[in-house]
Amino acid sequence: MKKSDIRLWTLDIGLWLIFGLGSTVYGQNFDLSPMDSLFIRASTGEIKYLQLNEPARDTLVQMGEKAVPYLIDQLDTKSARERHTLIAILKKMKEPAVEPLINYIQEDPDRGSSRLAAHILGKIGEEAGVAVPLLIGLIQHQNWRMRMSACEALGEVGDPRAVEPLMTALKDTVFLVRKGAVFGLGKMEDRRSISALIQALGDGSYAVRYPASEALETIGRPAVPPLIKALKENDSITRSLVCGVLGKIQDRRALKPLRRMLKDEDWGVKVAAKEALRSLKSKGRIIESPDSPLGQRLETE
């Protein structure tokens, strides 16, 4: 008998012990399947029973493909807590969940629960690589929430095939889709996206601008020259964000341009430039308090 078989046997006995007797655990009989009972334990949000969550979730994860059909059936739940539970379980289960989730989306990509399936594929990460073509296709879906989920999932899966489609998604009319695309690109750390990400710093929504700045920070030194150019952007928020990114990247090529920004007409940009210079000089560590000599020097610099 293989080791995995023994594990499953143990699990089955454990389940019987829990649920064979389980229906009487609370002194009453319920018309529930063992899987129902386990799922209820995994998803209860009640403070008194929270300690049941993790063991039940772990059991479901260990059950692997045996539990998958039941869990997939639950994807259309109306309960936010149950949705969180499904994400938590299936993302840990990884490979056994991938194919069923793909099939679920393909069956009906328009239903709301398919978005949850796409989201979970993303959370599974690299192991969901086989889903990339499907997810790329979903970037064109008519429902923006599906487009957003697809973008984010592609980022989490981290397949380079997704870079170009994600750059296209940056032009989406819905800011949360653009946010998803920026997040996805940030995960890829691909130089091809630098210019698109810099453009995203001027986005109308902070939900796009901030992740774009973080994505550029992650890409690092290759982004410095175009970022320096972007210090001439008309939009002051963009210039501020560019200063911030340059400060974080810690590349000395940015020193002079950042100093020039201390004379910017906009106070927000000046402050951002000072912060960036401070960060740059201190090599990313805040080693001085603002009223320290360095702080005072920066004030008058």
Place this chain on the structure above:
Amino acid sequence: MGRGWGKKSLLFFSVLILCNLVVANFAYSQSWENVLDDALKGIKMRPEDLHFRTDYTDSDSFRLTIVDQLMEHPMESIDYSKLLAKKLLQTDNPLSTNLFNVAQEMDIKTSPPLMHLPGSPERIELQKILRTLKMAIGRSAGMVQESFRLIRSEEIQYLQETLPELMEEDLERADKNPYEKWIEGKEIEEKTERFLEIVQRFDRVKMVHAGILLLSVLDDFMDQLSKGKIIVEAERKRVKCPIAQGDVLYYERTNFGDVVVGGYGETVYKGEAALILDLGGDDRYENRAGGVLGPESPISIVIDLNGNDHYLYAGDYAQGGGGFGIGILIDLEGDDHYSARHYSQGSGILGIGLLVDRSGNDQYSGDTGTQGAGAFGIGLLQDLSGNDLYSSAFLSQGFGFTWGFGALIDGEGNDLYYAGGRYRDWLRYEDHFISLSQGFGYGIRPFASGGIGILTDGKGNDTYISDIFGQGSSYWYSLGTLVDFQGNDKYSSYQYAQGCGTHLTIGILLDLEGDDEYVAKGVSQGCGHDLSLGLLLDEKGNDNYSAYDLSQGAGNANGIGILIDGEGRDNYLVRDPKNTHGYGNFRREYGSIGLFLDLGGEDSYSGYGGNDGFWVRSRYGIGVDIDRSEDQDEK
């Protein structure tokens, strides 16, 4: 950008570094809107970033236009709430106008039919007035029944049987185990879907027409009464009445219910009536007293002109409780005592409920869906003056459920509002109780958007007590607002309160004057949780704020939390400085927004804030303490 702001901003932001408090002396001459804009700039945001979409989830046919508008432009909820509260507090407004205005907010755009008493420069005999009132009741009753014409009688029965499962808490539920709760939950989901499918066929416009028609006649009656034009002396002969004992002057059985006129002496009312007009005396109402559960006998009106009255009913739909019909109770004078269970005291459940108490020190006691509560209908409790006591358990005191508008409107007096203490919050705490009251909007997640709940208090030193969910808060595509205009007030709650939005919604508390105290544990005092706005604006006075965590300008899970204090020497106390005083956390790959603005006075802080300074504790949150008054002095 305001004059001088650039230099000041540069001066202070120049030393602004993450995780460091900046304190400096300076002054400021801008309105809070300008300060807000500049604070946003300090965290590289624009005013347009204070915005939510209206389609994070699939929309439903119950979504109110105003809720969508405020989600898209959350800061407009301040002016909207103020204006709405002012309108409701206008005591010279005819009742029909109030109902008309409220209906507009509920997307019921209508030109209702009106009806008036016979106009006469001379005094009118009561009998003539009764004739017109009876005609109005007859017409309204017909219209109410028409509003259910697309719903079969067995479906109406289904609605009446299922509604309690949607709105009421079962005391035994707390002790049930997760299996039982799960099974129950699934059953309720199914019932909810069927309920919502049926209720969509309820003709709200027709119901509002019926209400406005009825109130237009009552407005005339009240007007002529106040001008002394109504002759009642001729009616002093006592008659026998099967539904009342004591001083009864007139009794008639009509097609749409009984009509009774009580005299100036004491009267005890025991049975139901379509219309009771009581001229005075300390009366006792043991019936529903202007409450109905229609639509069979859909109208009940009580007008009590004088006396210290007792309205005591152990059941539901009483004392201005309009269930599947219209219930109206108007009490003009005296210190009165109102006690009923659910859906009472200005509660409209698939109907219209109105309780108006014009004067006296009154006591209101109820349980669920009471004291200004609306569910698929409109419920208004209007108490114009006196020191009043309001006590309820759940979904009360300005509560708006799906397709509902509920308002508690108190004009003057030192009032005490208490909501909670009966239904345990078994989900979160062993030792706290759910309130969902005192300006609370509530939707059925994820099935149906919620309504508008407003509590507004004009004058007086008031005390507000709730527990979990209350005091200008809301849940799921709704608006919950508490607006207190004057007085030194005390607000106490535990969680999800005092300007808090939870799950795609708007919750706002406005206190415009007075030295106030705010006490809460957390997710309160300007806290937006999960794509919601939670806002607390206190315009004037020396105020004390106390909270433990995630409060006082805290955004959580992509929510926006804002605390704005206008003037006064204030004291801010928090236990956890990490997520208070302008804090926004990171969720779903982007940030929540937390803004803390104190615009005047020398203030004291425990926590991260500081007098006269800026601070940035999280990437998406900022705190600003400035002194506008100093700047104005300089000018």
